[in-house]
Amino acid sequence: MGSVKVNQLIKKYKDVTALKSVNLDIKEGEFFALLGPSGCGKTTTMRCVAGFESPTSGEITIGDRVVNNVPANKRNCGMVFQSYALFPHYNVFENVAYSLTVREVYSGSPGRRVKSLARLMSKRFGAPSKEIQTKVNAALDYVEMGHLADRGVNELSGGQQQRVALARALVMEPAVLLMDEPLSNLDKKLRNTMRTTIRKIQQDVGITTLFVTHDQEEAMSMADRIAVMKDGEIVQQATPTELYGHPKTSFVADFVGSSNIYQGDVVDKHADGVTVKVGGQTIKSSYKPDKKEVQALIRPEGIELYKSDQVPAGAQNILDGTVEMFTYLGPNIRYDVKVGEFEFMVEQPYYQGVPLLTEGDKVKLTIEP
Numbered sequence: 001m002g003s004v005k006v007n008q009l010i011k012k013y014k015d016v017t018a019l020k021s022v023n024l025d026i027k028e029g030e031f032f033a034l035l036g037p038s039g040c041g042k043t044t045t046m047r048c049v050a051g052f053e054s055p056t057s058g059e060i061t062i063g064d065r066v067v068n069n070v071p072a073n074k075r076n077c078g079m080v081f082q083s084y085a086l087f088p089h090y091n092v093f094e095n096v097a098y099s100l101t102v103r104e105v106y107s108g109s110p111g112r113r114v115k116s117l118a119r120l121m122s123k124r125f126g127a128p129s130k131e132i133q134t135k136v137n138a139a140l141d142y143v144e145m146g147h148l149a150d151r152g153v154n155e156l157s158g159g160q161q162q163r164v165a166l167a168r169a170l171v172m173e174p175a176v177l178l179m180d181e182p183l184s185n186l187d188k189k190l191r192n193t194m195r196t197t198i199r200k201i202q203q204d205v206g207i208t209t210l211f212v213t214h215d216q217e218e219a220m221s222m223a224d225r226i227a228v229m230k231d232g233e234i235v236q237q238a239t240p241t242e243l244y245g246h247p248k249t250s251f252v253a254d255f256v257g258s259s260n261i262y263q264g265d266v267v268d269k270h271a272d273g274v275t276v277k278v279g280g281q282t283i284k285s286s287y288k289p290d291k292k293e294v295q296a297l298i299r300p301e302g303i304e305l306y307k308s309d310q311v312p313a314g315a316q317n318i319l320d321g322t323v324e325m326f327t328y329l330g331p332n333i334r335y336d337v338k339v340g341e342f343e344f345m346v347e348q349p350y351y352q353g354v355p356l357l358t359e360g361d362k363v364k365l366t367i368e369p
């Protein structure tokens with residue numbers, strides 16, 4: 001029912017090509033993140049799925065229905081915006097009840113429709129039906145806002161407003177939930193709490209979710225799969241672990257975590273990998289690239305640092321370096337280490353009581369092939 005397919009989606013605004021050719025394949029019940037820097041086309045993609053924009057070309061399928069010619073309100077998508085977009089003159093309950101009430105009014109007889117719409121458009125609408133009350137209360141309980149049902153939305157914190165926006169989307173029981181940077185306006189601590197809340201609700205309800213963000217940590221911690229987007233195109237679509245461990249391009253590598261990335265040349269091939277020359281250093285890698293010119297990516301936590309006399313037997317890729325700087329990060333320590341002409345970023349867990357390396361220390365770096 002709730003799968004989403006986007007096939008060769010192109011969107012042009014006059015002379016701006018916002019989407020060059022976007023392909024997405026979101027499975028039923030999946031939490032799918034669309035991740036990329038500002039301006040890469042995330043919102044445009046989502047608006048095309050929601051039906052607020054019409055594609056220049058390409059096909060959008062929700063469930064087993066091509067929806068290109070289906071208006072937004074018939075696509076069965078619930079949407080949550082960064083700015084919450086709540087109705088300021090309605091209270092929490094009324095905000096969540098609004099769409100259900102509109103739907104009920106429109107399904108009524110024409111006479112009733114006019115009367116009810118007038119009531120609806122007045123500052124406050126009258127008592128909603130029993131069914132609507134039950135549904136709204138359930139949605140509010142889901143997002144832990146039941147106790148604030150009578151509160152005006154302007155008297156809520158950002159996190160609470162976002163919960164109301166989520167309840168408002170969920171109460172319609174949509175097939176697909178679309179969320180455009182919903183946590184960007186919240187402070188870091190609250191953002192972390194809301195990540196867990198949203199993920200938990202999504203799993204309980206089992207709703208297919210497309211979640212747009214520019215925050216890699218958010219995408220990695222919440223999503224079943226992630227599509228990384230750049231300049232109107234999807235660069236890679238994979239699970240968080242695949243994306244981190246096997247990024248397809250240096251853009252993806254850099255975007256989903258910190259990396260040491262160097263230009264290199266394959267100078268030797270073996271049964272179990274290759275030797276790459278990077279600047280003055282030779283490094284063995286267990287990867288088997290098919291090109292001679294390569295980019296070598298080494299994650300900061302993939303490097304170990306030792307005092308010269310403490311390198312364990314059997315260590316490979318041993319390089320000489322000098323600590324230039326260290327940065328205490330709480331659970332980890334980051335070292336910037338100079339190796340020949342290169343700067344290596346190294347991150348190691350910090351153990352209480354173990355002496356730190358400091359600026360100027362001569363060290364050995366070892367890298368797992």
Ligand code: ADP
Pocket residue numbers: 013016017018036037038039040041042043044045
């Ligand atoms: P993101 O959400 O990833 O930040 P957007 O989808 O908002 O990116 O925008 C993608 C590109 O399309 C940008 O270059 C933006 O300036 C352009 N764009 C978006 N909406 C419009 C519009 N209505 N008219 C013209 N250009 C637009």
Ligand code: MG
Pocket residue numbers: 042043044
């Ligand atoms: Mg956007």
